[in-house]
Amino acid sequence: MKGLPQISGSELEVMKILWELGHATSAQIVHRLTTTSEWKPKTIQTLITRLAAKGAIKAEKTETKAFLYSPLVGQSEYRAYAGKSFLQKVYDGSLNLMIASFIKEQKISQTEIDSLKKLLDEEL
Known part of the structure; x- marks a missing residue:
């Protein structure tokens, strides 16, 4: 997983659009993000350029230039990498510590607990 580029929180917003749509022009990305954020088009263009430079996205020229x-x-792939990275950084790689922390600090419903139990039973 070391081969994945580092993606910032802002860049992740661009990636979410591309994951949802499969592909998009910068105008489409700018339109989506200017309606859901305070970012200016130039900022969004910078994020797109950074992602392309990092190798997280590819750019193909169309007939309309x-x-x-x-x-x-x-x-x-990114979620697996980010989850592992978060676990390592915040909980020293301890899944038990992370889950215990989430259970104690967050209000988890009985439905969520049952769902987690079922998931664990299926994986074991």
Whole structure:
């Protein structure tokens, strides 16, 4: 998993759009993000450029001279990497400590607890 590029929180918002749509032009990405954030179009363009430079997305020129962007990093691949990274950074790699912390600090419903038990039973 070391081969994945570091993706900032802001860049992740661009990635979420590309994961949802499969591919998009910068105009489509800008339109989506200017309606859901306070970011200016130039800021969003910078995020797109950074992601392309990092190898997280690819840019293909279209007939209209616009670029069509698509993800090179899969959403599930990124989630696995980010989860492992978070676990290591915050909980020294201890899944038990993380789960115990979440259970104590967050209000988990009985439905969520039952769902977690079922998941654990299926995996064991």
